[in-house]
Amino acid sequence: MNTETPALSRPDYRLGRGHDAFVRANRVIPGGVNSPARAFGAVGGEPPFVARAEGAYLFDIDENKYIDYIGSWGPMILGHVHPVVRSAVAEALELGSSFGAPTVREVEIAEAVVAAVPSIEKVRFVSSGTEAMMSAVRVARGVTGRSKIIKMAGHYHGHSDALLVRAGSAATTLGMPNSPGVTAGAVQDTILCPFNDVRAVADALARFPGQVAAVLLEPIAGNMGLVPPEPGYLAALRELTETHGTLLIFDEVMTGFRVAFGGAQALFGITPDVTALGKVIGGGLPAAAYGAAAEVMNQVSPAGPIYQAGTLSGNPLAMAAGLATLRLLDAEPPYARLERLSARLAEGLDRAATDAGIPHVVQRVGSMLTLFFHDGPVRNYDDACRSDTRLFARFFWEMLARGVYLPCSQFEAAFVSTAHTEDDLDQTIQAAREALQAIRNF
Numbered sequence: 001m002n003t004e005t006p007a008l009s010r011p012d013y014r015l016g017r018g019h020d021a022f023v024r025a026n027r028v029i030p031g032g033v034n035s036p037a038r039a040f041g042a043v044g045g046e047p048p049f050v051a052r053a054e055g056a057y058l059f060d061i062d063e064n065k066y067i068d069y070i071g072s073w074g075p076m077i078l079g080h081v082h083p084v085v086r087s088a089v090a091e092a093l094e095l096g097s098s099f100g101a102p103t104v105r106e107v108e109i110a111e112a113v114v115a116a117v118p119s120i121e122k123v124r125f126v127s128s129g130t131e132a133m134m135s136a137v138r139v140a141r142g143v144t145g146r147s148k149i150i151k152m153a154g155h156y157h158g159h160s161d162a163l164l165v166r167a168g169s170a171a172t173t174l175g176m177p178n179s180p181g182v183t184a185g186a187v188q189d190t191i192l193c194p195f196n197d198v199r200a201v202a203d204a205l206a207r208f209p210g211q212v213a214a215v216l217l218e219p220i221a222g223n224m225g226l227v228p229p230e231p232g233y234l235a236a237l238r239e240l241t242e243t244h245g246t247l248l249i250f251d252e253v254m255t256g257f258r259v260a261f262g263g264a265q266a267l268f269g270i271t272p273d274v275t276a277l278g279k280v281i282g283g284g285l286p287a288a289a290y291g292a293a294a295e296v297m298n299q300v301s302p303a304g305p306i307y308q309a310g311t312l313s314g315n316p317l318a319m320a321a322g323l324a325t326l327r328l329l330d331a332e333p334p335y336a337r338l339e340r341l342s343a344r345l346a347e348g349l350d351r352a353a354t355d356a357g358i359p360h361v362v363q364r365v366g367s368m369l370t371l372f373f374h375d376g377p378v379r380n381y382d383d384a385c386r387s388d389t390r391l392f393a394r395f396f397w398e399m400l401a402r403g404v405y406l407p408c409s410q411f412e413a414a415f416v417s418t419a420h421t422e423d424d425l426d427q428t429i430q431a432a433r434e435a436l437q438a439i440r441n442f
């Protein structure tokens with residue numbers, strides 16, 4: 001892993017205690033982190049260690065304060081330690097942290113999800129987006145009796161074997177493992193297509209008639225940087241999958257309750273067959289879910305034969321945090337304000353990069369956005385990979401040194417929360433102006 005911190009124009013920025021913590025962490029945790037996304041592999045150097053968070057801010061153990069645009073990679077749409085969410089969790093904790101038995105609160109949040117997402121008549125809670133998507137794929141295969149699945153290059157659906165694939169040789173559409181330990185057998189039925197390419201999906205469906213259980217995708221890609229669906233793309237996939245008797249799975253782990261209360265499917269008016277949710281629905285605690293029409297979900301154990309289970313599924317504390325979050329989002333929908341704030345940030349970053357004469361494009365949907373160091377629209381993973389990731393790494397560190405914590409990879413989306421103020425955004429834009437001027441002169 002590249003551990004070199006790029007040279008900074010603000011050498012006064014220090015991570016002394018963070019360095020010691022990282023050295024100590026590396027002795028007992030692989031790479032010193034419990035998820036690779038946090039390890040700064042894409043930007044070099046060592047990650048700050050967080051001491052606490054509040055509203056739109058993170059505070060590290062070196063007493064640096066940051067305006068936070070990771071938001072725990074999406075869950076913290078209401079900002080950190082929201083008082084209503086905090087007290088909901090505290091109250092739930094008084095009653096117990098985990099029972100392994102059903103609770104009414106699980107029913108309440110399930111009813112909230114069903115009310116918010118019309119395509120979901122029944123929903124099963126799990127503990128991570130990986131579990132949600134792994135289960136959604138199993139349900140699609142179980143319900144259709146088919147084996148093959150189509151996923152999009154650059155889309156991330158968690159780390160279940162069948163979904164850890166990379167493009168095979170150009171001649172084939174069948175994926176190849178992208179991690180040791182993932183066997184060829186595990187991915188032999190996974191077909192990769194470029195995002196925003198209807199023809200590629202049509203060809204794959206024609207190549208394997210009656211064999212494709214599902215087409216699955218992030219309806220708005222966030223895991224290669226923010227890449228929106230092109231006009232008509234989602235509708236075309238809906239039509240193609242209907243024609244072929246293939247299920248359409250929307251991975252809304254990131255977009256669910258983020259881009260609209262009903263998710264991307266509400267924003268674009270496209271109804272998938274199965275939806276995965278996560279992040280926001282846990283309110284910062286471990287919870288995710290998958291849902292579909294009752295006739296599909298009634299195939300899931302114990303109602304039906306398709307097995308799926310989890311010790312901490314529907315955990316009372318996570319349900320309390322998630323339900324409090326959904327109720328706040330429903331009672332006072334923040335989406336118009338998030339749109340205004342996020343547009344202000346996107347325009348400011350765009351202007352700053354233009355004034356610095358740096359080739360770039362800012363792509364955004366709602367409160368998810370990415371500044372790509374790439375001259376021109378990013379439509380798919382190949383485009384994204386042509387971004388100047390070295391320049392991004394320098395930009396990232398110049399921003400960190402100025403108290404702005406962006407996602408630590410060009411291939412991630414930044415998140416704006418209801419806790420961000422106009423002043424936070426203006427500070428961010430000013431920091432970006434300075435950072436972009438600094439890196440253009442390096």
Ligand code: KE4
Nearest residue numbers: 035037073128129130156157158251253254
């Ligand atoms: P988890 O298993 O990490 O809860 O969810 C997997 C997942 C599924 N689907 C989408 C669209 C996702 O974005 C994710 C997880 N997102 C990454 C960041 N982009 C999580 C960060 C991490 O891996 O630490």
